[in-house]
Amino acid sequence: QGQLVESGGGVVQPGTSLRLSCVASGLTFSPYGIHWVRQAPGKGLQWVALIWNDGNKKYYADAMEGRSTLSRDNSRNTVYLQMNSLTAEDTAVYYCARLVGGDGYNGGALDVWGQGTTVTVSS
Amino acid sequence: DIQLTQSPSFLSASVGDRVTITCRASQGINNYLAWYQQKSGKAPKLLIFDASTLQSGVPSRFSGSGSGTDFTLSISSLQPDDFATYYCQHLNSYPQTFGQGTKVEIK
Numbered sequence: 001q002g003q004l005v006e007s008g009g010g011v012v013q014p015g016t017s018l019r020l021s022c023v024a025s026g027l028t029f030s031p032y033g034i035h036w037v038r039q040a041p042g043k044g045l046q047w048v049a050l051i052w053n054d055g056n057k058k059y060y061a062d063a064m065e066g067r068s069t070l071s072r073d074n075s076r077n078t079v080y081l082q083m084n085s086l087t088a089e090d091t092a093v094y095y096c097a098r099l100v101g102g103d104g105y106n107g108g109a110l111d112v113w114g115q116g117t118t119v120t121v122s123s
Numbered sequence: 124d125i126q127l128t129q130s131p132s133f134l135s136a137s138v139g140d141r142v143t144i145t146c147r148a149s150q151g152i153n154n155y156l157a158w159y160q161q162k163s164g165k166a167p168k169l170l171i172f173d174a175s176t177l178q179s180g181v182p183s184r185f186s187g188s189g190s191g192t193d194f195t196l197s198i199s200s201l202q203p204d205d206f207a208t209y210y211c212q213h214l215n216s217y218p219q220t221f222g223q224g225t226k227v228e229i230k
Contacts, residue, residue, distance in 0.1 A: 035219075037167075045159075045167065045210050045221040059217040062124070095166055101173070102155075106215050109157035109172035116166060 002027020002112065004096050009117030012086055020081040020117060022096030027112060030074040033099035035110055036081050038092035038119075046092070050099065051079060063089075086121045093118050125149050127211055129222035135230045142198040144225045146211035151191045155215040158187055158196045161224075162207045170209075171196065201227070 004027075008020040022034060036048040049060045051070040058070045069082040079096060093116040102108030126149040136142050146156065154174040159167035169178045171187035174194055184199040198205055206229055211222040 037221075044208075044224040045161075045212075047212070047219050047221060050217070050219070059219075061218045097167075102214065106153070107155045107173065108214055109169050109178070110159075110167070110212075111169050111172075111178065113166035113168075 004114035006096050006114040006117035009119045011120045013123055014087055014121055016086055017084045020094055022079040024077040029077040034079045035097045035099055037095045040092040088121050091121050125213055127222035129225050134227045136201050137230045138201055140201045142201050144196045144209055146194045146222050148192045152213045152215035154190045156194050157212045159210045160207045
């Protein structure tokens with residue numbers, strides 16, 4: 001059974017940076033976009049960002065724009081989310097998920113999700 | 124940005140009940156809508172994509188409908204395993220936001 005595994009979370013101080021990783025094993029990775037979704041404690045799902053299969057297109061939520069960078073290494077089946085200038089509002093479980101279907105810009109859905117990695121921003 | 128509003132936010136129902144959750148978009152999103160189920164402490168699970176297509180392996184008591192701005196998720200006969208929180212997500216342009224969620228609890 002294929003899976004996605006996130007790592008890189010932890011407890012960090014406000015203003016610092018963190019790089020999250022999402023590694024795929026046992027499932028087809030390179031043809032698909034990868035989304036990041038986060039969930040603050042007791043709250044709903046919040047879309048964070050998307051990187052397309054070839055890494056050439058990237059989209060970010062307004063809250064992440066300008067302080068986050070997506071990248072991917074298809075040879076390592078890995079996507080990275082670099083987050084800078086972290087604040088308490090970034091405290092959440094961060095999930096990566098595979099995008100399947102769609103027409104190259106719209107549509108599809110997130111069919112495989114990782115178990116999440118927890119980021120806590122606190123002084 | 125497109126906003127998704129789910130209703131109700133909370134639903135109390137009994138095993139065997141028919142349940143309907145609605146998701147309204149602030150502007151038209153064609154049929155680019157997905158539904159997910161999330162249980163406490165777990166990652167979301169895909170139920171429905173393209174508004175009405177059942178994901179492989181999902182029980183047929185789940186169904187989705189709608190297009191444009193108004194969508195529904197229905198559970199024909201609620202089972203004990205269905206008590207969870209449900210989210211809609213649009214995949215029409217960016218950002219691809221989620222609804223605020225609907226928690227389904229046992230009456």
